[in-house]
Amino acid sequence: MNETVPPRELVARIVRLTKTYQLGNRVQVYALREISLDFARGDFVAIMGASGSGKSTLLNLLGCLDRPTSGQYILAGRDVAGLDDEAHSHIRGRYVGFIFQSYNLIPQLSVVENIEMPLSYQRQILPGDRDRCLRLAHLVGLAERVHHRPAELSGGQQQRVAIARALVNNPQLILADEPTGNLDSATGAEIMELLEALNGAGRTIVMVTHEPEIAARAHRTVHLRDGHIERIAEHRHGRVPPPLAGKGPHRAFN
Amino acid sequence: MQSRPHFRGIGARVFQRLRLGVGSLLLHKLRSALAVLGILIGVTAVIWLVAMGEGVSYQAQQQIKELGATSIIVRSIKPPQEKTRNQDEFILTYGLLRDDYDRMLANVPAIRTAIPMREISREVHNRDHVVDAKLIGCTADYIVLNHLRMERGRALADYDLKRYDNVAVLAHAAAQLLFPIEDPIGRAVLIDRNLYVVIGVAAERGASAAIGGSLEARQYDSDVYIPLTTFRRRIGDTVFTERAGSWEAESVQLSQITATVDEIGEVDQTADVIRALLAKYHKTLDYSVVVPKELLQQAETMRAMFNVLLLLIAGVSLLVGGIGIMNIMLATVTERTREIGIRRALGATRRDIIQQFLWETIVLSGTGGVLGIGLGFLCRPTLAAVRSAIMAMFPHLTAALPPNIKNLEPRIAPWSIFVSLVISLAVGIVFGLYPARRAANMDPIEALRHE
Numbered sequence: 203m204n205e206t207v208p209p210r211e212l213v214a215r216i217v218r219l220t221k222t223y224q225l226g227n228r229v230q231v232y233a234l235r236e237i238s239l240d241f242a243r244g245d246f247v248a249i250m251g252a253s254g255s256g257k258s259t260l261l262n263l264l265g266c267l268d269r270p271t272s273g274q275y276i277l278a279g280r281d282v283a284g285l286d287d288e289a290h291s292h293i294r295g296r297y298v299g300f301i302f303q304s305y306n307l308i309p310q311l312s313v314v315e316n317i318e319m320p321l322s323y324q325r326q327i328l329p330g331d332r333d334r335c336l337r338l339a340h341l342v343g344l345a346e347r348v349h350h351r352p353a354e355l356s357g358g359q360q361q362r363v364a365i366a367r368a369l370v371n372n373p374q375l376i377l378a379d380e381p382t383g384n385l386d387s388a389t390g391a392e393i394m395e396l397l398e399a400l401n402g403a404g405r406t407i408v409m410v411t412h413e414p415e416i417a418a419r420a421h422r423t424v425h426l427r428d429g430h431i432e433r434i435a436e437h438r439h440g441r442v443p444p445p446l447a448g449k450g451p452h453r454a455f456n
Numbered sequence: 457m458q459s460r461p462h463f464r465g466i467g468a469r470v471f472q473r474l475r476l477g478v479g480s481l482l483l484h485k486l487r488s489a490l491a492v493l494g495i496l497i498g499v500t501a502v503i504w505l506v507a508m509g510e511g512v513s514y515q516a517q518q519q520i521k522e523l524g525a526t527s528i529i530v531r532s533i534k535p536p537q538e539k540t541r542n543q544d545e546f547i548l549t550y551g552l553l554r555d556d557y558d559r560m561l562a563n564v565p566a567i568r569t570a571i572p573m574r575e576i577s578r579e580v581h582n583r584d585h586v587v588d589a590k591l592i593g594c595t596a597d598y599i600v601l602n603h604l605r606m607e608r609g610r611a612l613a614d615y616d617l618k619r620y621d622n623v624a625v626l627a628h629a630a631a632q633l634l635f636p637i638e639d640p641i642g643r644a645v646l647i648d649r650n651l652y653v654v655i656g657v658a659a660e661r662g663a664s665a666a667i668g669g670s671l672e673a674r675q676y677d678s679d680v681y682i683p684l685t686t687f688r689r690r691i692g693d694t695v696f697t698e699r700a701g702s703w704e705a706e707s708v709q710l711s712q713i714t715a716t717v718d719e720i721g722e723v724d725q726t727a728d729v730i731r732a733l734l735a736k737y738h739k740t741l742d743y744s745v746v747v748p749k750e751l752l753q754q755a756e757t758m759r760a761m762f763n764v765l766l767l768l769i770a771g772v773s774l775l776v777g778g779i780g781i782m783n784i785m786l787a788t789v790t791e792r793t794r795e796i797g798i799r800r801a802l803g804a805t806r807r808d809i810i811q812q813f814l815w816e817t818i819v820l821s822g823t824g825g826v827l828g829i830g831l832g833f834l835c836r837p838t839l840a841a842v843r844s845a846i847m848a849m850f851p852h853l854t855a856a857l858p859p860n861i862k863n864l865e866p867r868i869a870p871w872s873i874f875v876s877l878v879i880s881l882a883v884g885i886v887f888g889l890y891p892a893r894r895a896a897n898m899d900p901i902e903a904l905r906h907e
Contacts, residue, residue, distance in 0.1 A: 262901055265801065267900050267901050267904075268901060287805070287806060288806070291800065291804060291805040291808075294801060295803020295804075296803070306794070306797075306801075306904065307798075308795055308799075309795075310479055310480055311479075319802060320802040320803050323799070323802065323803040323804045323805070323808055324803060326469065327468075327472065367802070371803070
């Protein structure tokens with residue numbers, strides 16, 4: 203499916219993924235119909251589609267927030283589709299980084315505590331973690347504000363915190379749900395630059411958006427319609443496909 | 457860049473959770489404070505009520521212990537008038553006999569000592585000073601038995617009894633009234649038509665409270681002790697009293713015999729033997745056998761029941777506090793639905809969420825518990841202050857209160873502190889569990905969408 207890009211290590215693969223909802227007694231609604239997609243390491247995929255096309259459902263399934271009705275979801279080498287809630291929680295914590303449209307920071311925690319938070323659900327917080335979180339805050343340009351509360355930051359700054367938080371657990375997959383949806387175009391562009399830089403450093407990003415110009419900055423765009431893939435558009439940026447990991451200008455993100 | 461100190465191990469984890477909980481609770485200071493207040497009042501109620509119950513039962517127990525756990529008290533009881541009053545007899549004769557005393561000593565080998573006593577009310581004079589005294593004819597042992605210390609002079613001795621001496625030992629208050637200025641030792645007091653030389657004054661001794669219906673309260677203030685033998689020779693068994701314009705006469709040989717045995721285990725059996733022995737020679741039940749050990753056991757049972765009752769009352773207030781906590785946690789959970797969704801999306805399991813909210817309720821109830829214990833320790837000074845304030849405001853009303861209420865000293869029971877702390881934490885867990893489970897069972901997708 204991804205013939206134009208040289209074969210690379212797969213981060214995630216979905217095979218005939220289906221999600222149905224039961225409406226009322228008998229009516230079954232298909233949110234996703236037998237979707238199959240591969241996500242290689244270093245991929246940057248935009249998902250577009252009208253509301254109700256299933257893009258949120260797909261993102262939720264990729265993030266293990268939801269369980270598919272049928273089909274396979276292979277993440278980090280194993281099928282995680284049928285796992286229980288606790289296993290899904292651990293997968294979210296270890297392999298997935300979330301970036302939301304409305305940032306979703308915890309209001310009573312400071313910037314650095316917000317960044318650190320996913321780690322506390324994985325393992326004991328170690329002495330080095332705080333420094334790592336401070337470095338991440340520095341990398342997203344918030345070194346001066348690490349002890350501020352989210353309410354004291356602008357929207358763009360909050361989204362930067364959210365990006366740093368999504369990176370703290372070294373995720374296989376970064377899932378961004380309309381990351382620029384709440385931002386003005388200038389700030390949105392800055393956030394997109396940050397995401398591109400992450401991608402350039404080897405991060406795999408799946409991003410839901412409804413803005414074509416935002417989607418155009420990804421490697422390819424998956425257009426969904428009524429729960430199935432309408433088409434996949436490849437974007438040629440004239441850029442060398444990003445290296446596997448750690449050699450780009452933003453290797454600090456690793 | 458500054459970095460905060462980090463801790464390792466379980467302690468560190470608990471510390472992190474506690475810090476998180478405290479941080480969230482501080483977002484709503486008033487709300488959290490009110491929840492804490494509910495538990496605080498409950499815990500304080502437990503400690504105070506138990507302390508007062510302990511204080512009351514301590515008084516009773518002290519008195520019973522004074523009577524002695526190995527003693528058996530046999531007292532004369534005036535039988536109901538109409539039953540025994542023989543119209544022909546002018547003198548009402550009842551009660552324990554000197555023969556009973558001899559028989560007890562002779563026939564009940566378990567009895568180590570038996571102390572006889574005879575008491576009547578008499579006026580005691582020193583010139584124009586008069587005291588309505590309780591005149592007690594007794595042996596030297598009786599003074600020891602009642603834990604009377606001598607303030608001045610000496611106690612009654614065996615040779616006083618042997619020689620039928622006219623000597624008297626005065627209780628502290630009686631001595632004060634009869635001899636306001638002089639030293640009473642060596643002076644004479646007049647009882648009926650006889651003079652008695654004062655040989656000693658007993659030290660002050662607090663009154664003992666009554667125990668149930670079996671034993672009356674005993675005041676030692678107005679006692680005047682004379683030798684039992686002198687009592688018999690000078691006053692005799694028959695006592696005349698003027699009542700409703702006519703004279704009544706009662707003849708009683710002994711008012712009380714206090715028998716003691718060596719072992720506590722022998723008390724019950726010996727009491728039964730004494731009862732059987734007395735029943736043989738008494739046609740009517742003009743005596744009673746009181747076993748302080750039984751009273752002690754009764755008092756223990758009473759105390760346990762009392763404590764259970766108080767704990768129930770206090771438990772209700774803790775329950776109310778718990779409901780308050782639950783109410784606040786439910787509001788908090790609803791309010792923080794989105795936070796729950798975020799945490800779940802970032803890797804928190806259901807158990808993590810349950811723990812987070814449980815820690816918050818534990819912080820709330822634990823704070824209430826600790827503060828409540830602090831307030832509990834203020835029980836004694838608070839009660840004393842309140843009591844003196846009430847006594848100052850309503851002196852007439854409070855004068856009528858029985859001494860065991862007036863003199864009540866709350867005694868904080870160590871177990872009540874432990875119990876109330878455990879209960880308050882348990883309340884936190886029990887009433888926190890439902891809101892925490894509700895938080896944990898939210899669908900993370902729904903929770904993330906929540907505004």
